[in-house]
Amino acid sequence: MDKTGNCFAANYAEARAGFLAAAKGLGLDVETALNPLKGAQGEELATDAVLLGEAEAASLLIVTSGTHGVEGFCGSGCQRALLDDEDMHRRIEAAGVAVLLVHAVNPYGFSHLRRVNEDNVDMNRNFRDFADAKELNLAYAQVHDLLLPAEWPPTEANRAAIVECIKQMGMAAFQAAVSAGQRSHKDGLFYCGNAPTWSNRTIRALLSKHGAARKRIGWIDIHTGLGPYGHGEKIFAGANDAAELARSRAWWGADIMSYYEGKSASIEVQGSMVMSIYAECPQAEATGMGLEFGTIPFDAVLAALRGDHWLAIHPDADAAKRGAIKRAILDAFFIDADDWKGMVAGQARVSVLQAVVALAEK
Numbered sequence: 001m002d003k004t005g006n007c008f009a010a011n012y013a014e015a016r017a018g019f020l021a022a023a024k025g026l027g028l029d030v031e032t033a034l035n036p037l038k039g040a041q042g043e044e045l046a047t048d049a050v051l052l053g054e055a056e057a058a059s060l061l062i063v064t065s066g067t068h069g070v071e072g073f074c075g076s077g078c079q080r081a082l083l084d085d086e087d088m089h090r091r092i093e094a095a096g097v098a099v100l101l102v103h104a105v106n107p108y109g110f111s112h113l114r115r116v117n118e119d120n121v122d123m124n125r126n127f128r129d130f131a132d133a134k135e136l137n138l139a140y141a142q143v144h145d146l147l148l149p150a151e152w153p154p155t156e157a158n159r160a161a162i163v164e165c166i167k168q169m170g171m172a173a174f175q176a177a178v179s180a181g182q183r184s185h186k187d188g189l190f191y192c193g194n195a196p197t198w199s200n201r202t203i204r205a206l207l208s209k210h211g212a213a214r215k216r217i218g219w220i221d222i223h224t225g226l227g228p229y230g231h232g233e234k235i236f237a238g239a240n241d242a243a244e245l246a247r248s249r250a251w252w253g254a255d256i257m258s259y260y261e262g263k264s265a266s267i268e269v270q271g272s273m274v275m276s277i278y279a280e281c282p283q284a285e286a287t288g289m290g291l292e293f294g295t296i297p298f299d300a301v302l303a304a305l306r307g308d309h310w311l312a313i314h315p316d317a318d319a320a321k322r323g324a325i326k327r328a329i330l331d332a333f334f335i336d337a338d339d340w341k342g343m344v345a346g347q348a349r350v351s352v353l354q355a356v357v358a359l360a361e362k
């Protein structure tokens with residue numbers, strides 16, 4: 001296998017060990033936030049961060065992986081490739097910027113092959129104002145039982161009922177009901193949680209430590225599971241602000257999609273992680289995007305997610321069923337093929353370089 005392929009790990013423990021070894025090789029200090037739980041193999045779970053470039057720079061670029069747990073196989077590989085990339089290190093030094101790599105925002109989901117965290121929470125729905133008592137996405141209640149039927153795999157009757165539901169609601173409304181984020185069903189899909197999670201608090205602590213004195217902060221949050229195979233859709237991440245969107249297009253290109261404009265593969269979401277920047281670093285000019293790499297078709301991704309949530313509420317499922325469900329969710333969010341790994345590492349590299357150049361102080 002080629003050099004880039006070696007950056008992608010087979011499990012969380014291997015990904016973390018590789019990240020730590022690469023950081024050590026570069027003589028970088030690692031900041032570790034230990035999660036109180038254990039991983040799927042009994043290993044320690046943590047979010048690890050390293051700072052490259054000029055530590056006190058006025059400009060900071062943040063690159064995060066594993067916000068959605070199992071999607072971390074991709075983001076971790078891209079971060080490893082950056083750590084091994086001497087040419088990129090020279091460019092970062094020359095630009096006079098700091099780059100913060102945050103490995104495994106949601107280490108529990110990464111290790112246990114879940115998109116959600118230890119509280120069944122979707123991290124990109126959790127960064128919201130919990131004091132706001134307004135109930136959100138009431139339509140989720142209409143689809144919950146259909147998404148998580150008594151039997152798995154779903155019966156023909158369940159499939160037919162979902163087809164009928166989509167016909168009645170319309171596809172766009174169905175997708176929004178499923179994935180906009182909900183807090184009525186703790187065991188459901190795209191659950192927001194009731195309070196800031198461990199990962200939320202960990203990210204905010206890193207932001208306030210590393211971001212509070214910066215003038216400008218860029219943020220690339222790496223995801224998988226939406227869009228064409230190997231294609232990195234650039235999804236604007238930030239407030240609904242025309243100047244911020246224009247700046248993000250100036251950095252990363254005209255193909256930045258904004259769900260505020262209805263142009264993204266993603267529906268509009270509230271409570272995404274990047275929004276924490278306004279509270280933690282109010283002095284900084286923020287420019288963020290989610291880099292979303294396509295894997296397999298959306299209906300197969302949704303089926304894999306449903307299976308994983310079904311398993312979480314049926315922990316007594318037999319080993320064969322458990323194995324098939326975990327295989328399906330890994331295959332939905334990571335492609336173990338050299339062409340895909342090359343595509344994602346290459347596109348992530350370009351996006352990082354574009355941000356570094358845009359943030360350059362020299």
Ligand SMILES: [Zn+2]
Nearest residue numbers: 068071223224
């Ligand atoms: Zn994601």
